[in-house]
Amino acid sequence: MIYKLDPISDARWEEFLRRDPRASVFHSKDWLQAILRTYGYTPVVFTTTPPDRPLGNGAVFSIVKSWLVSPRLVSLPFSDHADPLMEIEEDREELLKELRQGQQDGRWKKVEFRPPAAGRQHSSWTTFHDGQSFVLHHVDLRPGLDRVYSRFHHDSIQRKIRKAERSGVQQDVGASERHLRQFFTLHVMTRRRKRLPPPPYSWFRNILDCLGENAKIRVASRDGRPVAAILTLRFKETAVYKYGCTDDRYHNLGAMPFLLWAAIQEEFHSGARDFDLGRSELDNPGLIHFKKKFGAEPTELCYKIFPAEASPTIDKNWRLTWARKLFGLLPDRALIHAGSLIYPHIG
16 A cells, blocks of 8 residues: 655654665755745655554655646656665555556656666566666765875866866855855856756755755855856765856866865765766766766666656757757846746746
8 A cells, every 4th residue: 555745744754764775865855845945846755654654665756737737746856866765566566556546547647757777677667668868977985085086087187176276266165145146147157058047046045945054055266256166965975966057268277177076075074975976968978078087987867757758859859959049049137037937847
């Protein structure tokens, strides 16, 4: 039998996450709270554990719905990956039966999982269809910082770190309104280069507010001018590089390798043993190559969808091409406004 619980109010969820080695920051109550505050997506956990017992498993979703789109279950929106935390085959079959029944009853139109490679081996996925695919990169910090640094590409990463240090690039770490404004300004620049709108400002504010000390902005500046910034997350022994942005006029300073190396060192000294460099789209080979130069191990990340998507990939690509042409014409204020209008509907 499947039971449902609210992972924000039910203390069993956080206690369960502390015990499960596959749990990530994207499963956490704080991350779900940030999604709820920004987009209004209600979180729900499906489990085979009765309400009066400690949780033994759980698959967490957000109910993605708006006036523009039909309800769907996503695990999880605006998150790189989220394993369904169910090990026993019978429990997974009970979950999938509930999900199919909900789709047939019209409670949700579609279900989407975002399992990392280890979670994709379940036989349950044979009833799902492949969605978007990415490359996920991790840097193993367990060998120690000297060994980690030695694996960096000598010219592209190590040399740029040294150049940034010689050029007087400095790091400022925090979660204040000033840090967020500097980050968001650089983020808008980066999204403009990609001809895409940025997520709303409130999304980043809610991440910082909800995750507290487990979310940080690191800004690299030279002569008082911000030139690059990253937003990192932390959960147990894993640090996550979630967002990065730059002013490309200062690309030659090496500020991004400088920031990532500073983050790796700080997170290692505070107990992190894994540095998740996040997902990369398959059509962005430059980003994939950049992360490989940090000695990061790549794994495949393929989203799983039930039922099949209605729109063929070629139609999606065509629409995105024309959308980018339109976004590329918008001034910054209009581009930011477009993001605030669009993101609540895309999940």
